[in-house]
Amino acid sequence: DAGVIQSPRHEVTEMGQEVTLRCKPISGHDYLFWYRQTMMRGLELLIYFNNNVPIDDSGMPEDRFSAKMPNASFSTLKIQPSEPRDSAVYFCASSLSGNGYTFGSGTRLTVV
Amino acid sequence: AQSVTQLDSQVPVFEEAPVELRCNYSSSVSVYLFWYVQYPNQGLQLLLKYLSGSTLVKGINGFEAEFNKSQTSFHLRKPSVHISDTAEYFCAGGTSYGKLTFGQGTILTVHP
Numbered sequence: 001d002a003g004v005i006q007s008p009r010h011e012v013t014e015m016g017q018e019v020t021l022r023c024k025p026i027s028g029h030d031y032l033f034w035y036r037q038t039m040m041r042g043l044e045l046l047i048y049f050n051n052n053v054p055i056d057d058s059g060m061p062e063d064r065f066s067a068k069m070p071n072a073s074f075s076t077l078k079i080q081p082s083e084p085r086d087s088a089v090y091f092c093a094s095s096l097s098g099n100g101y102t103f104g105s106g107t108r109l110t111v112v
Numbered sequence: 113a114q115s116v117t118q119l120d121s122q123v124p125v126f127e128e129a130p131v132e133l134r135c136n137y138s139s140s141v142s143v144y145l146f147w148y149v150q151y152p153n154q155g156l157q158l159l160l161k162y163l164s165g166s167t168l169v170k171g172i173n174g175f176e177a178e179f180n181k182s183q184t185s186f187h188l189r190k191p192s193v194h195i196s197d198t199a200e201y202f203c204a205g206g207t208s209y210g211k212l213t214f215g216q217g218t219i220l221t222v223h224p
Contacts, residue, residue, distance in 0.1 A: 004155075031210050033211075042214070042216050042217060043202070043214045043217075045211070048210065048211060050210060055210065055211075056211065091155055091156070093156075095210070097210075099161070099163075100144075100146050100158050100161045100212075101146075101148075101156070101158070101204075101212065102158070103148075103155035103156040103157070104155055105154060105155045106154075106155050
């Protein structure tokens with residue numbers, strides 16, 4: 001099992017540009033989560049899906065953020081337009097009904 | 113609402129000493145509890161989990177935790193730490209199969 005795969009590992013972009021982060025969950029997992037981690041705010045849950053359906057997006061900071069899960073094996077988190085305060089490490093995690101999360105290695109986003 | 117509190121933001125210890133990282137949760141219903149470890153520039157890795165059954169849970173790397181319902185605690189322990197245990201540790205809990213609430217993290221630093 002390759003685990004949860006995130007791409008890219010690092011992303012540097014200019015303010016105002018669109019950024020798309022990608023995640024491939026573990027096959028068979030029915031939950032997918034997007035988290036953001038910063039020194040100031042720790043781990044923040046942005047949105048999560050159950051069986052590809054968004055369940056709770058109350059953590060999405062602004063309308064500039066959107067997430068999709070078109071099928072069970074792929075999800076994207078998009079920021080448009082990006083701002084310097086969006087700089088953080090973004091983690092994707094998947095789980096099978098309560099057995100704990102498996103996290104990806106994260107995408108380190110720097111917006112300059 | 114479910115909340116998870118890690119009582120220490122930083123814990124310094126010497127190599128081969130015992131360590132306890134404290135975690136308290138708030139809930140009036142059955143809980144699922146987890147400990148994760150994050151090494152620098154990596155994602156979170158599951159150390160151990162409590163879903164039901166025995167209150168003493170053993171995990172990877174010699175760590176264990178005890179679920180104490182009366183004290184609403186789930187403290188993480190290791191009898192003898194190594195330099196390689198230096199990392200950030202997160203306690204997490206949930207009352208449903210999906211969403212977990214994470215604590216703010218405890219940075220464990222093991223000194224030679």
